Amino acid sequence: MTMCCMSSQTHTPASDSLPVSEDTLQSVLSLMLPADADDGDLYIEHSTAESLALEEGRVKHVSASTHQGMGARVIKGEASGHAFTDRLDPAALMEAGKSARAIALSGETKGPVAIHPDHSSPALYQNINPSEGVDFLQRKTLLEELDALARSLDPRVKQVFANVSSSFSDIHIIRMDGGHLHDARPLVRLNISVVVEQNGMRETGSAGGGGRFSLSRLTEGDEAKRLVREAVRLAILNLDAQEAPAGTFPVVLGPGWPGILLHEAIGHGLEGDFNRKGTSVFSDKMGQQVAARGITVVDDGTIHERRGSLTIDDEGTPSNRTVLIEDGILTGYLMDRQNARLMGMQPTGNGRRESYAHPVLPRMTNTFMLAGKDEPDDIVASLDRGIYAVNFGGGQVDITSGKFVFTTSEAYYVENGKIQHPVKGATLIGLGHEVLQKVSMIGNDLKLDPGVGTCGKGGQSVPVGVGLPTLRIDELTIGGTET
Secondary structure (H helix, E strand, O other), X not given: OEEEOOOOOOOOOOOOOOOOOHHHHHHHHHHHOEOOOOEEEEEEEEEEEEEEEEEOOEEEEEEXXXXXXXXXXXXXXXXXXXXXXXXXXXXXXXXXXXXXXXXOOOOOEOOOOOOEEOOOOOOOOOOOOOOOOOOHHHHHHHHHHHHHHHHHHOOOEEEEEEEEEEEEEEEEEEEOOOEEEEEEEEEEEEEEEEEEEEOOEEEEEEEEEEEOOOOHHHHOOOHHHHHHHHHHHHHHHHHOOEEOOOEEEEEEEXXXXXXXXXXXXXXXXXXXXXXXXXXXXXXXXXXXXXXOOOOOEEEEOOOXXXXXXXXXXXXXXXXXXXXXXXXXXXXXXXXXXHHHHHHOOOOOOOEEOOOOOOOOEEOOOEEEEOOOOEOHHHHHHOOOEEEEEEEEEEEEEXXXXXXXXXXXXXXXXXXXXXXXXXEEOOEEEEEHHHHHHOEEEEEOOOEEOOOOEEEEEOOEEEEEEEEEOOEEEEEEEEEOOOO
16 A cells, blocks of 8 residues: 555635735735736635545555645736745745746835735535545445445456545635635545456446535445446446447537537637637637537536536636527637736636646636437437447547547447447547537537546646537547448
8 A cells, every 4th residue: 555645634624714924915915016017816725635546456545635835926918927835934925926026027016905805705615524424444445345346246347446535625815905715625536447358358437426525425325336337337338339430420429528528629719818819719709600509608617516616716706607609609708817807808717726836727617518409319319320429538629720539438329310339449530619510409408527527728737517418410520440
């Protein structure tokens, strides 16, 4: 068993009280901010995280960590100075403030700043302890029981990997005007992956779930067992899957996690920085039709307990529900404060950072397409010859061109409106803005993902959510493996 940075405390209760004296922070702000600064803030974070991982029938990896620090930021025009320290003593904080000011090439000092409470947004998660009621021994026992269950479901199960993790972040943001905002952010996740073998052939199936709630939500009742059964089902399904055909086909996307295609192929292109710089395919398209009629896409960080939801973003802007595309018309971008100001728009609560050590970027929260009116079964039945992609694996997108590539983890070949057999090796290739134009049927079954999404951008990772109803795309390139 490997162990790193174990701490005796799994959770620090959320507190509105600043971990640093107001006098010290007021001094840092006064030194840091020039009179002509457009914006600036201090971001103070204390985070704890724990993870247990099982393989080969035993819990082999245990990790626990605690980190804290402050990020100081000064914004002037397009310049942004960001400096950070993992020490919260006055000397280190003052040095970070000086560095941020120097990076932004700032001028005369702003002067005294008085810190005052700013309760502009009701807290979503102040009283949640993600580890409450589930100690180390219980989590270890849970993983061992899930391993035993997976192996009992089918003799072809040869390997089981399971991981349970929890984290808690206590955030304080001091804005340029001295406004003090506080947020508490729990996060939990359970992942299961199994390997099955038949006649020398091996396949893998995975399932997971999580969100901003107590870990007991995943460990009590049947939820963890359901995830195990789903992972085994997918692995066995892939044993019987045939190689996917290659070519151009109509494709039906299943509800829920396939919304990752929407996130990658379209969502990133609607982030403010790419549009301000003119590098997105959606730049200068505001008010224009960019998708088929009936398509409405929103980014909503206010949905309770979802992985991508926040009380406030990492600049202190209240989280928001932003309509990005409405009935096919581009109506909004995802904005942090700096890009919003430079573009003459309003911030949307999408300024996010991985930690105090990272700069703010405009990022998605929970991004999904609203439901339509079509019955899911009718959408699948509309395929004369095509692919029904129920679940996705990995994917990537080129923001400038909008080109995306996604692999499926569960997909079926459909002919004459009937599912014929599962397929493997199917890769979906296309252009995000073109795919939106080729949607002809939208299901009435909007589903959000189970709480496993993590988004990477600019070397930073943040938790996100995605969602989609069943969707028909009339034409999409499939990179198959069938010979």
